[in-house]
Amino acid sequence: MSVGTQTRRKRTRTNTNNMVGGDGIGAESILEGMLARQSSFLQQNLRDGLNFTEGNDSGVAVDNRNEPPFIDNENAIVDIDHSRLERIGGEDDEGHEEDDDLIFIKEQPVYFASPTISGSKNYTSTTSKKFKKQRTISLPQLPHAKLLYQAMREAPRVQNNDELLHLTGSTSKTLDGNRKVNLRVIQSPSPMDNDPVYSSSVSPKAGSSVSSDSESMMDSGLNYGQNTTSHKRSFRRLSAPRLTAKLVGKKAKTKRRSNFKTDKDGHYVYQQGDVFGGNRFLVEQLLGQGTFGKVLKCYDIAGNSAIEAGTQIHTWNSTASAQPKYVAVKVIRAIDRYREAAKTELRVLQAILENDPHGQYQCLILQECFDYKNHICIVTDLLGRSVYDFMCANGVARFPGSHVQAIGKQLIRSVCFLHDLGIIHTDLKPENILLCDETCVEKSLPLDIVRTMSARRKEASGGKRKFLTNPEIKIIDFGSAVFHNEYHPPVISTRHYRAPEIVLGLGWSFPCDVWSIACVLVELVTGESLYPIHENLEHMAMMQRINGEPFPPKIVEKMFYKATHKLGNSPSDLNSTVLKHFDKNTLSLQWPEKNKKGDYVTKEKSIKRVMSSCDRLDIHISKKIRADYGEWLSINWNLTPEKNWALIRSKALNEKKHNGMVTGDLNKETFLFWYWFVDLCRKMFEFDPTKRITAKEALDHEWFSLGILDEGITCFGKF
Numbered sequence: 001m002s003v004g005t006q007t008r009r010k011r012t013r014t015n016t017n018n019m020v021g022g023d024g025i026g027a028e029s030i031l032e033g034m035l036a037r038q039s040s041f042l043q044q045n046l047r048d049g050l051n052f053t054e055g056n057d058s059g060v061a062v063d064n065r066n067e068p069p070f071i072d073n074e075n076a077i078v079d080i081d082h083s084r085l086e087r088i089g090g091e092d093d094e095g096h097e098e099d100d101d102l103i104f105i106k107e108q109p110v111y112f113a114s115p116t117i118s119g120s121k122n123y124t125s126t127t128s129k130k131f132k133k134q135r136t137i138s139l140p141q142l143p144h145a146k147l148l149y150q151a152m153r154e155a156p157r158v159q160n161n162d163e164l165l166h167l168t169g170s171t172s173k174t175l176d177g178n179r180k181v182n183l184r185v186i187q188s189p190s191p192m193d194n195d196p197v198y199s200s201s202v203s204p205k206a207g208s209s210v211s212s213d214s215e216s217m218m219d220s221g222l223n224y225g226q227n228t229t230s231h232k233r234s235f236r237r238l239s240a241p242r243l244t245a246k247l248v249g250k251k252a253k254t255k256r257r258s259n260f261k262t263d264k265d266g267h268y269v270y271q272q273g274d275v276f277g278g279n280r281f282l283v284e285q286l287l288g289q290g291t292f293g294k295v296l297k298c299y300d301i302a303g304n305s306a307i308e309a310g311t312q313i314h315t316w317n318s319t320a321s322a323q324p325k326y327v328a329v330k331v332i333r334a335i336d337r338y339r340e341a342a343k344t345e346l347r348v349l350q351a352i353l354e355n356d357p358h359g360q361y362q363c364l365i366l367q368e369c370f371d372y373k374n375h376i377c378i379v380t381d382l383l384g385r386s387v388y389d390f391m392c393a394n395g396v397a398r399f400p401g402s403h404v405q406a407i408g409k410q411l412i413r414s415v416c417f418l419h420d421l422g423i424i425h426t427d428l429k430p431e432n433i434l435l436c437d438e439t440c441v442e443k444s445l446p447l448d449i450v451r452t453m454s455a456r457r458k459e460a461s462g463g464k465r466k467f468l469t470n471p472e473i474k475i476i477d478f479g480s481a482v483f484h485n486e487y488h489p490p491v492i493s494t495r496h497y498r499a500p501e502i503v504l505g506l507g508w509s510f511p512c513d514v515w516s517i518a519c520v521l522v523e524l525v526t527g528e529s530l531y532p533i534h535e536n537l538e539h540m541a542m543m544q545r546i547n548g549e550p551f552p553p554k555i556v557e558k559m560f561y562k563a564t565h566k567l568g569n570s571p572s573d574l575n576s577t578v579l580k581h582f583d584k585n586t587l588s589l590q591w592p593e594k595n596k597k598g599d600y601v602t603k604e605k606s607i608k609r610v611m612s613s614c615d616r617l618d619i620h621i622s623k624k625i626r627a628d629y630g631e632w633l634s635i636n637w638n639l640t641p642e643k644n645w646a647l648i649r650s651k652a653l654n655e656k657k658h659n660g661m662v663t664g665d666l667n668k669e670t671f672l673f674w675y676w677f678v679d680l681c682r683k684m685f686e687f688d689p690t691k692r693i694t695a696k697e698a699l700d701h702e703w704f705s706l707g708i709l710d711e712g713i714t715c716f717g718k719f
């Protein structure tokens, strides 16, 4: 969303405000009121965040009800602190006219882990400007998640009709690209050698597919033929001079030996206290295990000790005052096909690093990589647990709306950035979204809710609902990411987040990420997977039910055409699990399945699962969020917001007449927020990828200009 767009939108709102009156839906007047109230919340949070008052760390939500209504942004902000926050009237430093929907907040001290690296080709820093703009009414003011997105390229990342049939990508481009990845091979020192020795260039093991180049990656940056210049971030050198024991920190002095072993599946056999990578990384904990390998929390002995000793080591991921002791090391399985995939992952990570050296676009940042005993090791920043793990350990799995929006904005912005680089992530899911900061405010849940929890959730959450104080996230796992013109495997994505074009065996491209994000957003809202299925037929039946419409004939026709003419690459089970369930004449999905006699073949259990676990999205979302807002909240996406609201009001009046009360507080702002959330999801769930909203378009969606006052906002910045 450009600054210009923001300004223009507000003008429209200001101009039409007077025309919307009384009980009308009037988004403009609602926003005005909302702006005032949210500014009040924000003011409180900013005060706490900036230590103007003692932060509330008691776990109790801040109660702003007694605060005077906050009308004048200018005065309120100036009241807080002239030196850190300013409301600027008239024209801003970009020449835009005054816009009373925006406050101008002086650049927050963004936590850059590294000393500033200037001159990067595509990096568009806002730090040169004195102030940055942020809307006050919506997201918590995340330090990294700037609300603006500076497009890298102009070309929209859309998929065309032809690509539905033919898009397979170039295998040779993938292989050529991977061939250029030269990995430094780190020799294992003697197991009994406790002195941290750093190998010089060594030959790869016999049979290893890795090339050992004397101009190694570690010395020169990944040599992908990219225009690497000296000012860009280079990899931390592993070929550091031999460090004496004196330089090595306390941890390093303890007796270490490398017991690094590989099992029959090519996995590193994890052992706590093990050291590897030339006595460099001390294994502390297993963070996760996936298809590609194991991710370990490691103590970076050399990084730390060298810094202690003032040794010049190329690093970019830490400030001078807070050098990282710990890193995450992904140890890839010592099997050729995983090694090959890891090389693509490295190229993707390198492209991200080149274009966003400061990690402003919420992608995992590569620190270095090397080859150790035939395992490619990828060293990255150590992050917090995944959004999925956070949800599992929370008394109430769903996130408050404001946090869904904050995470959604970051996700879409991040994917926009990736798409601009020609990268498709292909595996977006809550497991691959990590929290930067796990600090949270805990609130005890009523006993009747605790009683309904599973034993596991009860134990993990302690019967408490947790609210993050900072919903900042990073996207990880680029192990399945592809460059748009390189090889596209026929099946990608984790089942629950898989787009219809993939299930139907059509060509897929950037839009598949948008579908996955929509699945994630709904899951954050409801606390449950939208597609809890494991096979194609049920998956397709659910997609139709959630979208409230059948697959468009156009894409079913393309599926038949592609299969008949054997175009491109298709999933091996396409005929047996997908094609046969469609009627070739009507192009419709035959579900529940019937035999020739007209009896149902689909099992009752399966029918029940589909019918009971999902509804059309607007109904599904309405049902789930009523738990927080009351029975009055319902959204019908076939009606305009005005008609929806009129219906809600008349139902409430009726209820009041009959029962004397209405459950929950009717609130237009809340309704509008969720109405536009559903609207965005609907556009992201468009069956036809050629018509699906792009990540860039999604960033400009109405939902992102609305806010919601909930515990996500009141907990923001509390620590």
Ligand SMILES: Nc1ncnc2c1ncn2[C@@H]1O[C@H](COP(=O)(O)OP(=O)(O)OP(=O)(O)O)[C@@H](O)[C@H]1O
Residues within 6 Å of the ligand: 287, 288, 289, 290, 291, 292, 293, 294, 295, 328, 330, 364, 380, 381, 382, 383, 384, 385, 386, 427, 431, 432, 434, 476, 477, 478, 479
């Ligand atoms: N930088 C990190 N900081 C903290 N934890 C991490 C980091 N990277 C990965 N993890 C943890 O390790 C898990 C596996 O990582 P990753 O997804 O990269 O591996 P994978 O082998 O590609 O997994 P999958 O088979 O699910 O694709 C993650 O879900 C996360 O919990």
